Amino acid sequence: xxxxxxxxxxxxxxxxxxxxxxxxxxxxxxxxxxxxxxxxxxxxxxxxxxxxxxxxxxxxxxxxxxxxxxxxxxxxxxxxxxxxxxxxxxxxxxxxxxxxxxxxxxxxxxxxxxxxxxxxxxxxxxxxxxxxxxxxxxxxxxxxxxxxxxxxxxxxxxxxxxxxxxxxxxxxxxxxxxxxxxxxxxxxxxxxxxxxxxxxxxxxxxxxxxxxxxxxxxxxxxxxxxxxxxxxxxxxxxxxxxxxxxxxxxxxxxxxxxxxxxxxxxxxxxxxxxxxxxxxxxxxxxxxxxxxxxxxxxxxxxxxxxxxxxxxxxxxxxxxxxxxxxxxxxxxxxxxxxxxxxxxxxxxxxxxxxxxxxxxxxxxxxxxxxxxxxxxxxxxxxxxxxxxxxxxxxxxxxxxxxxxxxxxxxxxxxxxxxxxxxxxxxxxxxxxxxxxxxxxxxx
Amino acid sequence: xxxxxxxxxxxxxxxxxxxxxxxxxxxxxxxxxxxxxxxxxxxxxxxxxxxxxxxxxxxxxxxxxxxxxxxxxxxxxxxxxxxxxxxxxxxxxxxxxxxxxxxxxxxxxxxxxxxxxxxxxxxxxxxxxxxxxxxxxxxxxxxxxxxxxxxxxxxxxxxxxxxxxxxxxxxxxxxxxxxxxxxxxxxxxxxxxxxxxxxxxxxxxxxxxxxxxxxxxxxxxxxxxxxxxxxxxxxxxxxxxxxxxxxxxxxxxxxxxxxxxxxxxxxxxxxxxxxxxxxxxxxxxxxxxxxxxxxxxxxxxxxxxxxxxxxxxxxxxxxxxxxxxxxxxxxxxxxxxxxxxxxxxxxxxxxxxxxxxxxxxxxxxxxxxxxxxxxxxxxxxxxxxxxxxxxxxxxxxxxxxxxxxxxxxxxxxxxxxxxxxxxxxxxxxxxxxxxxxxxxxxx
Numbered sequence: 001x002x003x004x005x006x007x008x009x010x011x012x013x014x015x016x017x018x019x020x021x022x023x024x025x026x027x028x029x030x031x032x033x034x035x036x037x038x039x040x041x042x043x044x045x046x047x048x049x050x051x052x053x054x055x056x057x058x059x060x061x062x063x064x065x066x067x068x069x070x071x072x073x074x075x076x077x078x079x080x081x082x083x084x085x086x087x088x089x090x091x092x093x094x095x096x097x098x099x100x101x102x103x104x105x106x107x108x109x110x111x112x113x114x115x116x117x118x119x120x121x122x123x124x125x126x127x128x129x130x131x132x133x134x135x136x137x138x139x140x141x142x143x144x145x146x147x148x149x150x151x152x153x154x155x156x157x158x159x160x161x162x163x164x165x166x167x168x169x170x171x172x173x174x175x176x177x178x179x180x181x182x183x184x185x186x187x188x189x190x191x192x193x194x195x196x197x198x199x200x201x202x203x204x205x206x207x208x209x210x211x212x213x214x215x216x217x218x219x220x221x222x223x224x225x226x227x228x229x230x231x232x233x234x235x236x237x238x239x240x241x242x243x244x245x246x247x248x249x250x251x252x253x254x255x256x257x258x259x260x261x262x263x264x265x266x267x268x269x270x271x272x273x274x275x276x277x278x279x280x281x282x283x284x285x286x287x288x289x290x291x292x293x294x295x296x297x298x299x300x301x302x303x304x305x306x307x308x309x310x311x312x313x314x315x316x317x318x319x320x321x322x323x324x325x326x327x328x329x330x331x332x333x334x335x336x337x338x339x340x341x342x343x344x345x346x347x348x349x350x351x352x353x354x355x356x357x358x359x360x361x362x363x364x365x366x367x368x369x370x371x372x373x374x375x376x377x378x379x380x381x382x383x384x385x386x387x388x389x390x391x392x393x394x395x396x397x398x399x400x401x402x403x404x405x406x407x408x409x410x411x412x413x414x415x416x417x418x419x420x421x422x423x424x425x426x427x428x429x430x431x432x433x434x435x436x437x438x439x440x441x442x443x
Numbered sequence: 444x445x446x447x448x449x450x451x452x453x454x455x456x457x458x459x460x461x462x463x464x465x466x467x468x469x470x471x472x473x474x475x476x477x478x479x480x481x482x483x484x485x486x487x488x489x490x491x492x493x494x495x496x497x498x499x500x501x502x503x504x505x506x507x508x509x510x511x512x513x514x515x516x517x518x519x520x521x522x523x524x525x526x527x528x529x530x531x532x533x534x535x536x537x538x539x540x541x542x543x544x545x546x547x548x549x550x551x552x553x554x555x556x557x558x559x560x561x562x563x564x565x566x567x568x569x570x571x572x573x574x575x576x577x578x579x580x581x582x583x584x585x586x587x588x589x590x591x592x593x594x595x596x597x598x599x600x601x602x603x604x605x606x607x608x609x610x611x612x613x614x615x616x617x618x619x620x621x622x623x624x625x626x627x628x629x630x631x632x633x634x635x636x637x638x639x640x641x642x643x644x645x646x647x648x649x650x651x652x653x654x655x656x657x658x659x660x661x662x663x664x665x666x667x668x669x670x671x672x673x674x675x676x677x678x679x680x681x682x683x684x685x686x687x688x689x690x691x692x693x694x695x696x697x698x699x700x701x702x703x704x705x706x707x708x709x710x711x712x713x714x715x716x717x718x719x720x721x722x723x724x725x726x727x728x729x730x731x732x733x734x735x736x737x738x739x740x741x742x743x744x745x746x747x748x749x750x751x752x753x754x755x756x757x758x759x760x761x762x763x764x765x766x767x768x769x770x771x772x773x774x775x776x777x778x779x780x781x782x783x784x785x786x787x788x789x790x791x792x793x794x795x796x797x798x799x800x801x802x803x804x805x806x807x808x809x810x811x812x813x814x815x816x817x818x819x820x821x822x823x824x825x826x827x828x829x830x831x832x833x834x835x836x837x838x839x840x841x842x843x844x845x846x847x848x849x850x851x852x853x854x855x856x857x858x859x860x861x862x863x864x865x866x867x868x869x870x871x872x873x874x875x876x877x878x879x880x881x882x883x884x885x886x
Contacts, residue, residue, distance in 0.1 A: 162614075170622070171605075174677075174721050178621030179613070234617075278617050 001026050001120075005139055005152040007129050008032075008159030011104065012297030012314035014111035016156050018062045019318050021118035023325070028150070029115060030127040030141060032159070036105060037112050048219040048227045049107070050075070050206070050308035051100040052396040058315035061322065064114060071106050073220045074098035079205035080365050085259060089205065090365065090374060094381045094390065097397045099206070099308055101219045129164040134172070137292050154332060155293045158314075161282055163299035169289050176285040182304065184214075184358075185240055185276050186231045191263045193224025200263050201226070208361055209257050214238055215362035216257050228260070231362065240276045279304050281351055286340040291332035294321070294339060301347035306357040307395060309350050313402070317343060349402035353395060373420055377412070379430040380438055387442055388412065415441045444469050444563075448582055448595040450572050451475075451602030454547070455740030455757035457554035459599050461505045462761050464561035466768070471593070472558060473570040473584060475602070479548060480555050491662040491670045492550070493518070493649070493751035494543040495839040501758035504765065507557060514549050516663045517541035522648035523808055528702060532648065533808065533817060537824045537833065540840045542649070542751055544662045572607040577615070580735050597775060598736045601757075604725055606742035612732050619728040625747065627657075627801075628683055628719050629674045634706045636667025643706050644669070651804055652700050657681055658805035659700050671703070674805065683719045722747050724794055729783040734775035737764070737782060744790035749800040750838060752793050756845070760786060792845035796838060816863055820855070822873040823881055830885055831855065858884045 002025055006013045009031030017029045051059075051072060059065045076098050077091040092099055115121050124141075127148070131140035138151040157165025170177045191200055201207060203220035214232035221227060233239040243249045246268050253261040261267060282302035287295045297314030321339050328334040364370040374390075381388040389398065391412065394405035415438055419425065428434065445468055449456045452474030460472045494502075494515060502508045519541050520534040535542055558564050567584075570591070574583040581594040600608025613620045634643055644650060646663035657675035664670060676682040686692045689711050696704040704710065725745035730738045740757030764782050771777040807813040817833075824831040832841065834855065837848035858881055862868065871877065 174624040176621075176623050178619075178623070180619050180621070181617040 002153040003028070004154040004156065005030060005150070006156045006158055007139065007165050008157065008163070008297075008299070009108075009112060009123065009125070010158065010160060010297070011108055011111065011311055012317065013156070013158030014108060014115050015058065015062070015315055015318045016158055016296060016321075017115035017121055017123075018064075018111065018118070019322050020156075021115060021121040022062065023322075023330070024120065025154075027115075027118070027121040028152075029121065029123045030129060030139070031123070031125050032128045033125065035112075035123070035125040037109055037116070039105065039109070048101050048221065049104055049311050050219070051102050051107075052308060052312050053097075054309075054316040054319075054399060055312040056100075057399060058319040061319055062114065064110065067110060068102065068107060069100075071110075071222065072100035072102040073203055073222065074100055075206045075219070076204055077206070078361075078365065079202060079207045081207060081209045081257075081259060082366060083211065083256075088365075088371065090371065091378070093393055093397050094378050094385070095397075097393075098204075099396060101203075101206075101221070103221065129159065132165060132168040132293075134168065134289065134292070154291075157293060157295045157299045158297050159299055161280055161298040161302035163295070165293065166284060166295055166299045169284075169293065169295070172289065175289075176283075178281075178283045180281045182279040182281070183235070184231055184233050185278050186229050187240070187271065187276050188274050189228040189230060189264060189267065189270050191218060191226035191228055191260070192265070197224045199224050199226070208365065209260060210362050210364075210366040211238075211256055212363050212366070214256075216260055217361070218260070228264070231358070234276070234278075243271075246272075281355070283348065283351065285344055286337070287344060287347075288336035288340050291336045294336060296321070300343070301351060303347075303351045303354045304358060305354070306361055307350065307354040309354060309395065309402075313347065313350050316346075316399075346402040349406045350395070353391075353402065353406065368426075369420065372426055373416055376419060376425075376430055376434065377416060380435060383435065384439070387439070445596040446471070447597040447599065448473060448593070449599045449601055450582065450608050451600065451606070451740075451742070452551075452555060452566060452568070453601065453603060453740070454551055454554065454754055455760065456599070456601030457551060457558050458501065458505070458758055458761045459601055459739060459764075460558035460564055460566075461507075461554065461561070462765050463599075464558060464564040465505065466765075466773070467563065468597075470558075470561070470564040471595070472564065472566045473572060473582070474566070474568050475571045476568065478555075478566070478568040480552055480559070482548065482552070491544050491664065492547055492754050493662070494545050494550075495751065495755050497752075497759040497762075497842060498755040499543075500842060501762040504762055505557065507553065510553060511545065511550060512543075514553075514665060515543035515545040516646055516665065517543055518649045518662070519647055520649070521804075521808065522645060522650045524650060524652045524700075524702060525809060526654065526699075531814065533814065534821070536836055536840050537821050537828070540836075541647075542839060544646075544649075544664070546664065572602065575608060575611040575736075577611065577732065577735070597734075600736060600738045600742045601740050602742055604723055604741040604745035606738070608736060609727060609738055609742045612727075612736065612738070615732065618732075619726075621724075621726045623724045625722040625724070626678070627674055627676050628721050629672050630683070630714065630719050631717050632671040632673060632707060632710065632713050634661055634669035634671055634703070635708070640667045642667050642669070651808065652703060653805050653807075653809040654699055655806050655809070657699075659703055660804070661703070671707070674801070677719070677721075686714075689715075724798070726791065726794065728787055729780070730787060730790075731779035731783050734779045737779060739764070743786070744794060746790075746794045746797045747801060748797070749804055750793065750797040752797060752838065752845075756790065756793050759789075759842075789845040792849045793838070796834075796845065796849065811869075812863065815869055816859055819862060819868075819873055819877065820859060823878060826878065827882070830882070 004020055004025050004027055006017050006029045009029045017027050021027045056065055059068055077089050080088040116123055127141040127143050130142050136151055138149055141148045157163050159165055169175050199220055207218040209216040216230050218226040218228045235241045243252055249271050280302055284300050287300045296317040303310050320342055324335050324338050377390050381390050391409040394400045447463055447468045447470055449460050449472045452472045460470050464470045499508055502511055520532055523531040559566055570584040570586050573585050579594055581592055584591045600606050602608055612618050637643060642663055650661040652659040659673050661669040661671045678684045686695055692714050723745055727743050730743045739760040746753050763785055767781050768778050820833050824833050834852040837843045
């Protein structure tokens, strides 16, 4: 049987290991960091992620859906915390669907344990990939100062945004690549649990404090705490650079997020301790090198986190590749280019959608007209589910290719632009006139 | 005095060495390849380049203009070879200006000799940069298998499109980078001199055979030959991939370039021997790392060759940096970011212009309407030089920043679009009505 290497044992690498092991390949997984399978994650104090349908489907195919649901918290919508301390709730789905808050560490652990359960899958930790010889498909590793190498029939680069595998492919002729950093960064903070270990605010919502140029968000953890993230420009007014003293941080939170501040007794300490991190968008083409190397997850398409789709898109890489393998009888001469063709356009589409969603989250959702528009759309979609699926639902609660969802949304946007121009739209918001207007436009 | 390193002794590196040596810095130049100062270039058989005003100005500042003029051939315009074997001549300037065909090797030689003439400038050849430690600003080299290193106050990365210095900066936080390969590539061919060492066609023109999706061009060499380049898609109909036999190559040239074929007795041999090369566009931001590292030339902004500005833009990097140093008293804390601000927008602008010029060269210039438009513009510009400088002249025969030229051209384009819609425009092409119309629009 073919020998394959998976470089990177993070979420996507561990999942891909399971998919390949399941098919009978001889799988070696190389991970730069320590083995985390025995680590005690203080339930989800690590970065939280939002699992949605594409991710769940990929997990279901390897029989992990049930197990992961046990460590995930459903969020039915956005709870918007306005400047005047009022709140709105905006459901994510039109049928009460949820996205799920889950801890990166906990999820990674379970995927690695699953991979290790196959006899034909070996996990190697503390193996840093330092080179790849493309002639012989040989990988070179630094294992605690010791040099190691091994050749493979197939190599999967699942080593994240700063992928060593991709870095090697970048040096080959006609390989397109871009890394683009946002002018905004982020810092993680914490809302602790109550003394009784309970959540201070509703755990079944994704909390957002939209403030135009910046925002605060909070996702629930299993232990009653919330992982809070401040997204803000690096420089300028209201920036990480401008918050350069304890006084400035405190004054800023008192002015912008007084209700959140009340729940964060250790704000100043955490603010100082935690790093300010950057946000990068990475695009590549192609996602394969001949039939030998395949890029998956962030190594091929790192995106900003604002649509909650980074991991879901990476998991979908695994399930789509699995389908393409089945359709092509595991003939890698066909599978590798078909994978690039199938996924590249979708990777680009979700990268752009995620960027647009940042503006939606930090700015638009605080605007009554935007909320009205979403409400009208949801009401129509609920009544005519076969005719209209809102973009957010297409992305989050369907498996429609991202690029197709973008095309569908263009038509919907044009119609909604017209609807919003109708007279007294905020009074009538959903009535027969509007319904018939939309139906006529959809003809 | 400060010690500075220049990594890359090509055209821009050698020029920057002269600029820095002239200012009294202790300069070390490291070049990966052999010393070419004593090489006998078979006069310009290497790739030809087109020097224009920006390049000449940078050469004049270091007293090399006169010397280089002696090995350069002026080209006053484009000689267009149409499919029906008819020819047109389109002057480059409105005042009979020229661009100059010059051999890369010959020019590089003279720049290196000039650099070496300074006691405070050392040249090191066969030194391949393998690493850069940004903490200590230490460079690591492989010199014929031997490891060498040295620390510098300032480092200039002039090591081309696949720069090792830039590659190190790419790994730093918030450094934007993209490499984009065209679907088109190129192959060099040759029109030899006559037995008497004369040019077979007019040496004072840049010859173009525009054919829509692809093109052939020819630039004169000092020895009577022409360096010919075929630009064409890699794949598809009329592509490098499709010309896979001697018969296919011959049939293609017979059909598309019969007049050129007559002058190329060794076509098949040369076509087979010479590689098919790719075309890449590289963009970065910023062009400096703190006050320690500066990227110049292709290392910062590799562009496609269709505006003849790659080298000129790189040379302008040197002359503009020199001006910025003078304006800021050589204070690198100010100089380095000011250089990025001054040059980045212009690098992006010329990258886009060069890409657009490919379409102009291979397609538009074969179209009567396009030539008429240029003729009207030139006639007006000649009559009102203070009011109108065509874009090509702004780019090639002025020192207007590229980005400003693009802005100016947008206004001109809008006016010319209207002019071209005037009734019977091809009959009247330049008369008082058109002149007054343009003047009124410029108000």
